[in-house]
Amino acid sequence: EPPGLARLSPGAPPQAPDLLYADGLRAYAAGAWAPAVALLREALRSQAALGRARRDCGARCAAEPGAALPAVLLDAPDSGPGPAQGAWERHHLHLISQTEALRSLCPYRTPSKGVWRLRDGQVFQMVSGQFLLCVWNGKLKKLDLAAAAAHTFFVANPTHLQMREDMAKYRRMSRVRPQSFRDLETPPYWAAYDDGLELLGRQEAGLALPRLEEALQESLAQVESCRAGCEGPEEQQREEEEEEGTGGQGGLYETIAGHWIRVLQCRQRCVGDTATRPGRSFPVPDFLPSQLRRLHEAHAQVGNLSQAMENVLSVLLFYPEDEAAKKALNQYQAQLGEPRPGLGPREDIRQFILRSLGEKRQLYYAMEHLGTSFKDPDSWTPAAVIPEALREKLREDQEKRPWDHEPPQPKPLTHWKDVLLLEGVTLTQDARQLNGSERAVLDGLLTPAECGLLLQLAKDAAEAGARSGYRGRRSPHTPHERFEGLTVLKAAQLARAGAVGSQGAKLLLEVSERVRTLTQAYFSPERPLHLSFTHLVCRSAIEGEQEQRMDLSHPVHADNCVLDPDTGECWREPPAYTYRDYSGLLYLNDDFHGGDLFFTEPNALTVTAQVRPRCGRLVAFSSGGENPHGVWAVTRGRRCALALWHTWAPEHREQEWTEAKELLKEPEEEEEEEEEEEETPSRDPSPEPPSRRLQRVQDRVGKPPRVREEL
Numbered sequence: 001e002p003p004g005l006a007r008l009s010p011g012a013p014p015q016a017p018d019l020l021y022a023d024g025l026r027a028y029a030a031g032a033w034a035p036a037v038a039l040l041r042e043a044l045r046s047q048a049a050l051g052r053a054r055r056d057c058g059a060r061c062a063a064e065p066g067a068a069l070p071a072v073l074l075d076a077p078d079s080g081p082g083p084a085q086g087a088w089e090r091h092h093l094h095l096i097s098q099t100e101a102l103r104s105l106c107p108y109r110t111p112s113k114g115v116w117r118l119r120d121g122q123v124f125q126m127v128s129g130q131f132l133l134c135v136w137n138g139k140l141k142k143l144d145l146a147a148a149a150a151h152t153f154f155v156a157n158p159t160h161l162q163m164r165e166d167m168a169k170y171r172r173m174s175r176v177r178p179q180s181f182r183d184l185e186t187p188p189y190w191a192a193y194d195d196g197l198e199l200l201g202r203q204e205a206g207l208a209l210p211r212l213e214e215a216l217q218e219s220l221a222q223v224e225s226c227r228a229g230c231e232g233p234e235e236q237q238r239e240e241e242e243e244e245g246t247g248g249q250g251g252l253y254e255t256i257a258g259h260w261i262r263v264l265q266c267r268q269r270c271v272g273d274t275a276t277r278p279g280r281s282f283p284v285p286d287f288l289p290s291q292l293r294r295l296h297e298a299h300a301q302v303g304n305l306s307q308a309m310e311n312v313l314s315v316l317l318f319y320p321e322d323e324a325a326k327k328a329l330n331q332y333q334a335q336l337g338e339p340r341p342g343l344g345p346r347e348d349i350r351q352f353i354l355r356s357l358g359e360k361r362q363l364y365y366a367m368e369h370l371g372t373s374f375k376d377p378d379s380w381t382p383a384a385v386i387p388e389a390l391r392e393k394l395r396e397d398q399e400k401r402p403w404d405h406e407p408p409q410p411k412p413l414t415h416w417k418d419v420l421l422l423e424g425v426t427l428t429q430d431a432r433q434l435n436g437s438e439r440a441v442l443d444g445l446l447t448p449a450e451c452g453l454l455l456q457l458a459k460d461a462a463e464a465g466a467r468s469g470y471r472g473r474r475s476p477h478t479p480h481e482r483f484e485g486l487t488v489l490k491a492a493q494l495a496r497a498g499a500v501g502s503q504g505a506k507l508l509l510e511v512s513e514r515v516r517t518l519t520q521a522y523f524s525p526e527r528p529l530h531l532s533f534t535h536l537v538c539r540s541a542i543e544g545e546q547e548q549r550m551d552l553s554h555p556v557h558a559d560n561c562v563l564d565p566d567t568g569e570c571w572r573e574p575p576a577y578t579y580r581d582y583s584g585l586l587y588l589n590d591d592f593h594g595g596d597l598f599f600t601e602p603n604a605l606t607v608t609a610q611v612r613p614r615c616g617r618l619v620a621f622s623s624g625g626e627n628p629h630g631v632w633a634v635t636r637g638r639r640c641a642l643a644l645w646h647t648w649a650p651e652h653r654e655q656e657w658t659e660a661k662e663l664l665k666e667p668e669e670e671e672e673e674e675e676e677e678e679e680t681p682s683r684d685p686s687p688e689p690p691s692r693r694l695q696r697v698q699d700r701v702g703k704p705p706r707v708r709e710e711l
C-alpha cells in the first residue's frame, strides 16, 4: 500500500473527491486493490455529497436575500475603464454581489482548488473511476459490483471498445446474474418515471401517481443541484483568464457581470442536462411539461379532479395555447361543476417558471446591451420576454436551427471542375473534420435509383446463391449477422446466366470506376491508382439475437497492416493485404439500425470519428495504421455497401474487373469487334498495333460513364 493515502473513517464528513480519486489511482498503481476500491467508492460518494451540499446551500441563499454587501463591490463600478454604468447596471451589480456574497458562505465554496478542476468536465474521469473499479472488483472477485460498475461506465461511454469487450466477458460469466448489470448512476427520477409510465400503461393510475409525482419532484431537485453547481467551472475559467492576463482588464463590473452571465447561461442549460444522458433522454425540451401531462391524465383517471386541474394549468403556464391542455381543462372544469377560484397551477412549477423567465430577461438584456450571446434552450419562452430588437434576428437563427445538428454544409469540389464525372458530388467532411490525416466523406456519388439497382443486384445474387445451395452464411466477424459478398466477376457471371439483371452488374463496374477516379483525384492526383478488389457486401441482423449485443459488425482493424493495439503499431506484412493503399466504402442504404462506421486511435479503443451510411455516401481513407476502423453492430435490417480497395501497384490491379467487363459486353459490341477483327485479319501485313485496340477499350470505358440521368 503506498504511503500517505487518505484515511477513510465511517461517518466522517466527505473529503475532496478529486484527492480521493487521485489516491485511488496511486493505490491502483501499487496493486493495492482493496484500498483502491474503497478510495474510489468514497470519491464517488463524496462527489454526490458535495453536489447535495451545494444544492442545499444554494436554496438557502435564495431564501435569504439582503445580506450585508462587501463595500468594495459597491464602490467599485466606476473604477473600471469600461463604459460608464447607468442605474440599471448599478442595480444589477447590487443584486449580483448580494447573491455572490451570500454564496461565498456556502460550504465547499473554497475547498482544495482541485475540486473545481474536477467539476470542470472531468466527470468522465469520475466515471472512469467506475471503470477502474470494475477492473479491480474483477480482481477482488466482487463480480456483482464489477458488472454494475462496468455497465454504468458503458451507459455513459457506449463507444468505449475496451469496455464493450469487458462487458461481453462479464455476460459470458455464469456467476454474474443479469440483474447485476444495473446503472449505478441512473437518476432516481428516471426509474420513477419509467415505473409510472409502465403502471399507467397497465391502467394502474392509482399506483402510477406516487411514482410520477416522485419523478417530477426529483427532477426539479436535480435541476436545483445542477444550478447550484453552475459556479465551479466559471470560477476556474476566471482563474485561467487571470493567469493568461486576459481577465480583469474590463474593470470589476465587467468581471462580475461576465461571471454572472456565465452562471445564468449555465443555469438555463440545467433542465436540458437533467433531461439528457448518454444512451437515454427525456423528450427535451419538453422535459417538465411532458411529466405534467402524465400527471394530469393520471389524476383525472382516478377522479382527483382538482389535482388534475393544477397539473394541466401548469402545462398551460409553459404553453398557454396548447390545444389538448385547454380541452382537458375545460373538461375538468365541466366535471367539477362549480368554479373553484382558488385553483391554480402548481406552486413549484409557477416558481420555476418565474425564476427562469427572470433569468432569461437578464440574459436577453445582456445580449442586447453587452453583446453577449444566449441560445435559449426552451421552446416555451414567451415572445414578450425577448427584446423587440432581437426578435427578428432570433427568428432567423431559429429557422436555421435544424441545420445546427446536421453535418457541415457540403462544399462543392470546385477545384476538380476538370473531372467531369464529379458533377453533383460534394465533400461533406474532410480529414480535419474527421480528426484524421487522410480521410474524407463525399456525398452524391449515386442517385437513389442507382442505389436501388445495386441493392436489387445484391438481393438477386443472394437468392441465386440460396437456390444453388449456398445459404447466406454467418458473418466471419460476428455470429449475430448474416453476411453476403458479391464480387464483380461473380455479378457478371450471374448476369450472363440470367440470374441477375445485367444492368445492375454493369452499374457495379461503372460505379467502382467512378469511385476510383474520385479517390485518385482526391488523394493521389499525381500517381495513378488501380482498383485491386471490389466487393458488394451486405450485413443483416439475425432476428431474435440482438438483445444486448456487445460485439461489433466488423472489429477494429486497418486495411493494409496487422494492428497491434497494445503498441499502436501496424505491421505491413501478411496476412494483411499489404498492397492496398486507399480504401473506399460506398454506401447504398440507411434503413437499418446500428452499422455506423467509426475510426479509432491506433489503440483501437478511442473513437475519433463516426460516419452514418446513406445512399451515395463514400468514405475514402488511406489504408494504413493511421486509419484503424470498425463497424458498430447492425441490430436491425440489412446494410449494404460497396467496399473497394485501390493500389498504386499495377501488378495488383484487379484482373476480375477486366474479365467482368468482357463478360458483360453487349452481343452487338462483340459482333462489332469481331467484324472489325475480321476486317483486319492477323494475316494482314500491317496489323493494327496492339495499342490501338487498348485505346478503343479505353474509349468505351472513358465515354461519359454518367448513366445517372438515364436510370
Ligand SMILES: O=C(O)CCC(=O)C(=O)O
Pocket: 554, 559, 585, 596, 597, 629, 630, 631, 641, 643
Ligand atoms: O462496411 C464498412 O463500413 C467497413 C468495412 C471494412 O472496414 C472492411 O471491409 O474492411
Ligand SMILES: [Fe+2]
Pocket: 557, 558, 559, 583, 629
Ligand atoms: Fe476495413
